[in-house]
Amino acid sequence: MIIDVHYHLIPVLPESMIDYVVKDPIRAAKIIGKKVNFEEIKASAPKFYIDRKGRKLLKRMDEYGIDFTVILGVDDARNEEITPDLVQLQNKMIADVANKNPNRLMALAGVDPRRPEALDILKTCIEDFGMKGLKYHTDYGYDPAGPESYELLEYLEEKNGILLAHTGPMYPPSRNKFADPMMLTDIGVDFPDLRVIAAHMGQINWRSWASLAALQPNLYGDLAMWAPIALSKPKLFCRELRTIIDYVGIEKVLYASDGPIFDMIIPSIDFIDFLKRLPENGYGYEFSQQEIDAILGENAEKLLNLTNK
Numbered sequence: 551m552i553i554d555v556h557y558h559l560i561p562v563l564p565e566s567m568i569d570y571v572v573k574d575p576i577r578a579a580k581i582i583g584k585k586v587n588f589e590e591i592k593a594s595a596p597k598f599y600i601d602r603k604g605r606k607l608l609k610r611m612d613e614y615g616i617d618f619t620v621i622l623g624v625d626d627a628r629n630e631e632i633t634p635d636l637v638q639l640q641n642k643m644i645a646d647v648a649n650k651n652p653n654r655l656m657a658l659a660g661v662d663p664r665r666p667e668a669l670d671i672l673k674t675c676i677e678d679f680g681m682k683g684l685k686y687h688t689d690y691g692y693d694p695a696g697p698e699s700y701e702l703l704e705y706l707e708e709k710n711g712i713l714l715a716h717t718g719p720m721y722p723p724s725r726n727k728f729a730d731p732m733m734l735t736d737i738g739v740d741f742p743d744l745r746v747i748a749a750h751m752g753q754i755n756w757r758s759w760a761s762l763a764a765l766q767p768n769l770y771g772d773l774a775m776w777a778p779i780a781l782s783k784p785k786l787f788c789r790e791l792r793t794i795i796d797y798v799g800i801e802k803v804l805y806a807s808d809g810p811i812f813d814m815i816i817p818s819i820d821f822i823d824f825l826k827r828l829p830e831n832g833y834g835y836e837f838s839q840q841e842i843d844a845i846l847g848e849n850a851e852k853l854l855n856l857t858n859k
């Protein structure tokens with residue numbers, strides 16, 4: 551079973567966000583040594599990314615053998631183009647796609663807690679749209695454990711929702727102090743029952759995530775954005791992954807693609823295949839079949855309570 555816990559379903563893409571969205575895939579191209587043209591990537595981005603009904607997503611899941619995907623929206627209160635109405639329209643469109651495919655998809659709402667109406671937006675997403683949790687992009691400049699956020703987290707814990715919070719440095723204008731995994735420590739104290747997935751496990755700052763995930767029972771991490779390192783520097787990746795598993799415990803590590811953001815450069819199937827081959831070839835490190843099965847799907851199956859679906 552393969553479960554992807556972090557996929558951006560993009561029903562609308564404001565013009566002003568395109569440059570920002572393509573920056574990371576272009577960096578990924580650099581890491582894996584693939585030559586790309588910025589203007590060409592930019593020009594093809596809307597067609598590649600925008601997926602109003604989730605058709606591209608479902609086709610990709612069938613092609614890649616992905617059984618279940620957690621889809622999410624992203625909100626950024628700094629961007630004036632993203633009005634509360636647009637946020638809610640985006641969340642509703644994402645929820646509709648998930649509700650049409652409940653055996654294959656689950657949706658998390660993108661809500662920036664700095665919005666005065668954030669709690670109302672989240673309540674509508676959970677109670678009216680049937681969404682299952684919340685996605686934070688804290689690098690946009692807010693503390694996931696700040697006072698505005700706490701209102702939302704209290705509600706989310708009460709509703710048994712999931713928080714997927716971005717961690718790890720990104721290009722400016724990301725304010726990366728807020729993306730330090732250590733920002734999640736208060737949440738583990740004040741909302742001990744809230745399931746939290748640290749997107750990217752903090753990436754290069756994974757040790758900060760690992761130090762918490764080893765101790766906070768409900769803190770998990772996903773492997774989104776690790777594909778470029780895995781595919782270009784497999785030995786380094788295997789060393790890091792082995793250390794993470796040994797330090798934190800296998801049950802905390804979840805596969806995620808961050809699709810479709812990087813697929814233009816690195817199709818997600820390449821990373822899935824890479825992970826599947828690790829029991830045969832761990833580049834000097836050992837990985838059991840059980841461990842890879844746990845990462846690719848079994849851990850997420852338990853975390854998301856999918857067994858009875």
Ligand SMILES: [Zn+2]
Binds near residue numbers: 556749774
């Ligand atoms: Zn992401």
